[in-house]
Amino acid sequence: MADAPLRILIVDDEAPARNRLRQLLDDCGEVLPLAIVGEAASGREALELLHAVAADLVLTDIHMPDMDGLELARHMLKLADPPVVIFTTAYQQHALAAFEVSALDYLVKPVRLPRLLTALQKVPKLKPLSTAQLDELPANARRFLSVTERARVVLVPIEDVVYLKAELKYITIRTVEREYLLEESLTRLEEEFGPRFVRVHRNCLVARDFIRGFERRVGDEGDAHWEVLLRDVPESLPVSRRQQSVVREIGRVA
Amino acid sequence: MQSIIGQNAAPLAFPDLRNLGTIVRVVLGANLLFAVGALVRASQWRDWLEVWMDAVAVAELHLLIELTLLVALAPWLGRVSYRTGVGAVLALTVGVGLLTDLLLGRVAPLPPGSLPQYLAFGLVVAGTLLFYLHLRAKALSPSIIESRLQALQARIRPHFLFNSINAVLSLIRADPRRAETALEDMADLFRVLMSDNRNLVPLADEVELCRQYLALERLRLGDRLRLEWHLNSMPGDALVPPLVLQPLLENAVYHGIEPLTAPGVISINIFSKDGQVHAILRNPYRADGGRHHAGNKMALANIRERLALHFDVEAALESRVKGDTYEVHIRMPYRAAARDAAAEGEANAGPDRDRPPPSSTLGHRPKATHG
Numbered sequence: 001m002a003d004a005p006l007r008i009l010i011v012d013d014e015a016p017a018r019n020r021l022r023q024l025l026d027d028c029g030e031v032l033p034l035a036i037v038g039e040a041a042s043g044r045e046a047l048e049l050l051h052a053v054a055a056d057l058v059l060t061d062i063h064m065p066d067m068d069g070l071e072l073a074r075h076m077l078k079l080a081d082p083p084v085v086i087f088t089t090a091y092q093q094h095a096l097a098a099f100e101v102s103a104l105d106y107l108v109k110p111v112r113l114p115r116l117l118t119a120l121q122k123v124p125k126l127k128p129l130s131t132a133q134l135d136e137l138p139a140n141a142r143r144f145l146s147v148t149e150r151a152r153v154v155l156v157p158i159e160d161v162v163y164l165k166a167e168l169k170y171i172t173i174r175t176v177e178r179e180y181l182l183e184e185s186l187t188r189l190e191e192e193f194g195p196r197f198v199r200v201h202r203n204c205l206v207a208r209d210f211i212r213g214f215e216r217r218v219g220d221e222g223d224a225h226w227e228v229l230l231r232d233v234p235e236s237l238p239v240s241r242r243q244q245s246v247v248r249e250i251g252r253v254a
Numbered sequence: 255m256q257s258i259i260g261q262n263a264a265p266l267a268f269p270d271l272r273n274l275g276t277i278v279r280v281v282l283g284a285n286l287l288f289a290v291g292a293l294v295r296a297s298q299w300r301d302w303l304e305v306w307m308d309a310v311a312v313a314e315l316h317l318l319i320e321l322t323l324l325v326a327l328a329p330w331l332g333r334v335s336y337r338t339g340v341g342a343v344l345a346l347t348v349g350v351g352l353l354t355d356l357l358l359g360r361v362a363p364l365p366p367g368s369l370p371q372y373l374a375f376g377l378v379v380a381g382t383l384l385f386y387l388h389l390r391a392k393a394l395s396p397s398i399i400e401s402r403l404q405a406l407q408a409r410i411r412p413h414f415l416f417n418s419i420n421a422v423l424s425l426i427r428a429d430p431r432r433a434e435t436a437l438e439d440m441a442d443l444f445r446v447l448m449s450d451n452r453n454l455v456p457l458a459d460e461v462e463l464c465r466q467y468l469a470l471e472r473l474r475l476g477d478r479l480r481l482e483w484h485l486n487s488m489p490g491d492a493l494v495p496p497l498v499l500q501p502l503l504e505n506a507v508y509h510g511i512e513p514l515t516a517p518g519v520i521s522i523n524i525f526s527k528d529g530q531v532h533a534i535l536r537n538p539y540r541a542d543g544g545r546h547h548a549g550n551k552m553a554l555a556n557i558r559e560r561l562a563l564h565f566d567v568e569a570a571l572e573s574r575v576k577g578d579t580y581e582v583h584i585r586m587p588y589r590a591a592a593r594d595a596a597a598e599g600e601a602n603a604g605p606d607r608d609r610p611p612p613s614s615t616l617g618h619r620p621k622a623t624h625g
Contacts, residue, residue, distance in 0.1 A: 013515070014417060014474050020424035042515055063413070066515045090416035110420045 005033040006123060009053075011046045011060035011072065012039075012088065017109065021059060021088070028117050043067030044144075044155065047075055051152055055083045057123050059107075062089040070139040073129055075146040078153045082128035086119055104133060141192050145173060147180045156180055158196065162210045162233055164189055166203040176232045198250065200228050201240040214239065214247045268339040269387040271328045272589070275566030277321065279390075280383055284317050285310075287379045312364060316354040316376065320346055340384060347380040348373055394563060411508065414471075421474045436473055439466040451496040454564060456591045457531065458490030461524070464499050468520075471507050479511050482521040489526040491590045495560045501553045502535050502582050509550060510537030510580060531586045539580035554582070561586065 008025060012018045018039050025036055037053045040046035044067045046058065058076065060069040067075075073085045087099070087106040099106050105119055105126075144155040160175045166186045173180040190197060190205055197205035212229040215236070219225065226239040226247050239247060269276050292306035323346060324331070331339045351373045355364060364372055418440060425433035443466050472479050503520065511518045518538040525532055554573060561569040561584070568587040573580070 013512075014421065015476055016421035016424040016474060017417065019428070020420055023424065023427060063512075065513045090413045090420065109416055110423050 005035040006120060007035050007037045007054060007056045009037055009046060009049065009055040009058045009083070010039045011041075011043065011058060011064070011069065013041050013061060013064040015041075017061065017088075020109075021111070024111060024113055024116050027113055028120055031117060032120055034120065043069065043072030043075070046072055047153055047155070050076065050079060050083070054081065057120070058083045058085050059088055060085060062087050062106075063091070067143055068140065070134065070137055071142045071144070074131070074134055074142065075144070075153055075155065077128065077131060077134075078146050078148045080151055084123050084126045085129055086123075099137070104129065104137075141194070141196075145180075145182055145184075147173070147182050149180075154180070158193065159209070161207055162230055163204060163206045163237060164197065165205075165237075174233065198246050200237060200243050200246060202242075204237055206230070206237060208250070211250060214250070267391065268331045268334075268336055269384075269391060270332065271321070271324045273566055273587075274568050276387065277325070279387070280321065281317065283383050283386060284313075284379055287382060288313050291375055291379075312354055312358055312372070313376075315358065316350055319354065320350045323350070343380055343384060344377055347376045351376045411504065414504065417474055418470050421470075425473075432473070436470060439469050442466050443470070446496065449496075453496075454493035454589075455496045456490060457488065457492040457494050457524070460494055460496065460499050461485065461488070461490070461522075463497075464503050464522070467500055467503060468507075471511075475507070475511060478514065478517050479507065480517050480519045482519055484521065484523040484525075487526060488524040489531060489588055489590070492526065492531045492586070493589045493591050494531070494586060495557075495564050498557055498560070498584065498586075499533060499535070501557065505550045505553055506535060506537035506580075510539065513540060514538060526588050529588050531584075531588050533584040533586075535582045536579050539575050539578050557584075 010018050010021050010025075012021070018041075022036060022039070025034060028034060037055050038049045040049050042064050043060070046060065047067075050058075058072070060072055062069040069085075069087050069089075073087075076082050076085065085104075087104065088109055088111065089096070089106060090109040096106065105122070107115060107119060142158065144157055145161065146153050146155050148154070156173055156175060162174045162176060164182075164186060165172045165174070169183070171182040171184060171186060171189070173182050186203065186205060190199060193205075195208070197207055198211070200206050206228055210231045210233075212231045215227045215229055216224055217227045217238075225241070226244060227236045228239055229236050271277065271280075288309055289306055292309050293302055295309075296302040296305040324343070327342070331342065334342075351369075355369055355372070418436070422433050422436045422440070425436065443463065446463055468479070468481060472481075499522075503522070506520045510520065519536075521534075521536045523532075523534040523536075554571065558571045561571060565587055570585045571582065573582045575581075
């Protein structure tokens, strides 16, 4: 490991910023063996690239359209061999205090050469970020949920999710096309995505956009309950007695 | 250029009588004083209305003629010293008073021998109104200073500055000439941001500033930022508050372009119509932009406030969402720069500076250095 060049991926939505990092890394290359394995303009592009090339370090901007650096860091944890992440940012504000607390490394743009070099030299000793560290950060809600399938990280856009249903250890993500299995906590997801979903049952969050209406069903023993009808998927989901208020809130026929 | 105009600003400025708000205040104030005057002269309550009506018949015409003349004289009044202005108004009051008496002598004559009394009353009304407008201007001037401070506070998001410096750094090795232009643009931009922004500036200067700002943003964002300029009927000499457009464009980039991976268009449409200057800025709008819009609201409130301070009720700023487009529409009175100031601008700017480019120009033309 000591002599193998450090493989680096640069992620930034601004081309000049990527160029600048490349220049600085070239300068570092005279002291420290390194190889730039790629450049990406968004988190999504970076993730795609990482399926093709391996990287030891990802230098990523925090603020990017489509998928920001913090979300990228989360999804990268699902890779078989997650790289170390160092964030770059032009903002120097309160949000960065959280980075200090979580002992995350970040570089403030414009980046100075000695500062970059010090950061690179520490990389072989660093472990990938942990979910716990990332949870400390004041992140926006993710744009995607990610699941690992056949050693690839598959992204599910949050707006495609019809419902999330907890079953045993996993959460089933239902989109119009198919289902995915996710290993996260339903409560956390509810906190993260807030008003996008509504809890209809202890084990189930339904996307408001996909609610078509509610229907009263009478069971075999004469006990009646409400059932959520969904857009574009045939199945319906039961509303638990405790969550019945959502029926009135959203209306019988949305 | 602003500092040059700044030197012309006398500490005591004569109220702008072309302003609708000022005119309304003068008419209402004068009529209130007529009513009070009538009250003093009437011996009994029931005589009041009659006395008032008699006075109004003459005084209203007097007021109308005098106001018309003052509006016509407003550019001159704005240039001369405050003392001369006051003298002129008082002289005009007496002159128009005599003229009115002459005109109405047959129809509604003043009681015999009461002309000097009438003229004295006219002078009191004129003096009181001048004093009121003076007090009002004085009361507002701290707000104008404060609005200047707010203009400074509302300026440029720090991330723009640091990202731009970073972009310039990236150019220095590969394309030193572009780096030079970018630094010059940045210098001009910050010169305006740091200068005394109390006084109105020619619209052409504000547009040039916007152009420099957008050139820097294009350096950073490349093809993601597309610009459409529609300036063919822009009155470049119209006077506008400084930084009335640039913060809006900054918002347009921050909320409309940066959250997109695909290219987005910002369109800038400035024209004059019926004695008013209109500026319409449009940018792509996404309901789930993910960026909190507090910054946008602050900039809008700031500009709205400065428009009100400078133009009172004659200016307005409206913003709305039309489908996937966000639109800001500013309406201001078309007040042309005084000739000397315009000539000053011309001399400083060089021949092509005031001339906006034709519609739909992309990118930025290198700017001649001046100073």
